[in-house]
Amino acid sequence: MRTQVAIIGAGPAGLLLGQLLHRHGIDNIILERQTGEYVLSRVRAGVIEQVTMDLLDEAGVGARMHADGLVHEGVQICVDGVRHRISFKEMTGKAVMVYGQTELTKDLMDGRAAAGATTVYSAHEVALHDFSTDKPRVTYRTGGATQEISCDFVAGCDGFHGVSRKSVPARAIASHERVYPLGWLGILSDTPPVSDELIYVHHPLGFALCSMRSPTRSRYYLQCSLAEDIDSWPDDRFWEELKPRLDDEARERLVTGPSIEKSIAPLRSFVAEPMRFGRLFLAGDAAHIVPPTGAKGLNLAASDVRYLAHALIEHYKDKSDAGLDHYSARALARVWKAERFSWWMTTMLHQISDNPFDRKIQLAELDYLFRSKAAATVFAENYVGLPY
Ligand code: RFL
Numbered sequence: 216m217r218t219q220v221a222i223i224g225a226g227p228a229g230l231l232l233g234q235l236l237h238r239h240g241i242d243n244i245i246l247e248r249q250t251g252e253y254v255l256s257r258v259r260a261g262v263i264e265q266v267t268m269d270l271l272d273e274a275g276v277g278a279r280m281h282a283d284g285l286v287h288e289g290v291q292i293c294v295d296g297v298r299h300r301i302s303f304k305e306m307t308g309k310a311v312m313v314y315g316q317t318e319l320t321k322d323l324m325d326g327r328a329a330a331g332a333t334t335v336y337s338a339h340e341v342a343l344h345d346f347s348t349d350k351p352r353v354t355y356r357t358g359g360a361t362q363e364i365s366c367d368f369v370a371g372c373d374g375f376h377g378v379s380r381k382s383v384p385a386r387a388i389a390s391h392e393r394v395y396p397l398g399w400l401g402i403l404s405d406t407p408p409v410s411d412e413l414i415y416v417h418h419p420l421g422f423a424l425c426s427m428r429s430p431t432r433s434r435y436y437l438q439c440s441l442a443e444d445i446d447s448w449p450d451d452r453f454w455e456e457l458k459p460r461l462d463d464e465a466r467e468r469l470v471t472g473p474s475i476e477k478s479i480a481p482l483r484s485f486v487a488e489p490m491r492f493g494r495l496f497l498a499g500d501a502a503h504i505v506p507p508t509g510a511k512g513l514n515l516a517a518s519d520v521r522y523l524a525h526a527l528i529e530h531y532k533d534k535s536d537a538g539l540d541h542y543s544a545r546a547l548a549r550v551w552k553a554e555r556f557s558w559w560m561t562t563m564l565h566q567i568s569d570n571p572f573d574r575k576i577q578l579a580e581l582d583y584l585f586r587s588k589a590a591a592t593v594f595a596e597n598y599v600g601l602p603y
């Protein structure tokens with residue numbers, strides 16, 4: 216088989232890249248290790264930046280998000296039982312959209328199916344070859360046979376555990392990492408949210424987040440230890456641990472119910488540099504991970520894809536490689552700012568340290584955030600997403 220761009224991974228990065236390229240007549244094939252049903256069953260991100268919304272519109276897949284997504288003009292932060300609000304609208308004139316990654320992935324998959332573009336699900340043993348030459352190849356196994364795709368470029372959109380980054384010789388890549396000694400235990404339930412805005416909770420018992428997917432579906436997270444066993448968290452225990460962290464009003468409004476999904480995600484900051492190796496380009500979680508506290512992972516995947524899609528379009532339409540040559544530096548400049556914001560929010564809001572000094576610093580930081588318009592503006596500007 217032959218294609219212009221072989222894309223590894225059918226997560227948001229791979230699907231969005233495929234869609235943008237397809238709209239510009241650039242042929243691409245996506246290879247995905249899992250089945251489509253499995254990809255759609257992963258409950259992950261919920262917050263979409265304005266610039267990501269614009270990109271989804273550019274890809275022609277934004278209609279359902281605009282119809283069903285919830286526009287949020289501010290966010291709430293609850294510290295030791297007292298809630299504070301930061302208005303995005305007032306500080307930046309912008310807003311974010313609350314719309315589940317699962318729905319967005321479905322929109323992208325439907326868009327791809329409508330375009331008639333090829334996605335190979337259950338593609339096993341994907342291997343990248345010759346990407347340091349101008350004739351890269353990708354091989355994989357499906358239905359007991361080995362297949363080969365020759366292409367002009369390979370886009371590694373296969374997430375943190377994917378094969379693309381691992382195919383790069385160790386001497387050519389530098390990794391920067393911070394692992395936090397905690398995770399998020401998340402549940403999804405068909406109960407109305409406690410508030411019409413997200414509530415990030417800082418509490419001596421540990422961080423919590425009250426989020427949502429719709430007016431009738433809530434998403435909650437609790438800070439947990441990495442050693443936590445999901446089976447030791449029946450729903451009742453989750454709700455009982457959440458309640459004391461909330462303010463009185465939220466506690467009264469909390470409607471509990473059976474979980475429809477429950478999972479634990481470790482918190483990690485990670486960046487691999489550079490993001491280009493000959494004709495292989497990494498995008499999204501394949502190149503970087505943020506802890507979920509700043510809601511940046513999916514949005515960063517989208518911004519990488521925007522830079523990469525435009526660079527590839529420039530290559531094919533204008534015969535210019537300027538965008539490809541600048542891809543890594545451009546993407547990383549935005550990545551590191553989101554890494555900084557996510558690290559800052561994580562360290563400010565979680566109980567990480569036993570040293571009382573550290574908690575005092577967290578409280579001082581939060582108090583400053585609520586009292587200073589400058590600090591609130593910095594927060595809001597980063598949360599709604601920095602410009603490209
Ligand atoms: P993905 O989504 O991991 O997709 C990669 C795809 O590649 C496939 N794959 C392979 N395919 C072929 N061969 C191989 N060898 C392969 N290895 C892997 C995988 O099966 C998969 O389908 O990466 P992508 O596309 O870069 O997208 C990144 C986002 O999914 C991620 O950053 C976000 O979910 C992070 N995230 C959040 N981001 C936000 O912007 N806002 C949020 O509110 C937010 N909340 C979250 C989050 C992530 C969370 N978890 C579970 C880590 C909340 C949580 C709890």
Ligand code: PHB
Binds near residue numbers: 260427434509
């Ligand atoms: C979510 O709704 O899943 C969510 C929202 C905000 C975050 C992380 C996750 O910071």
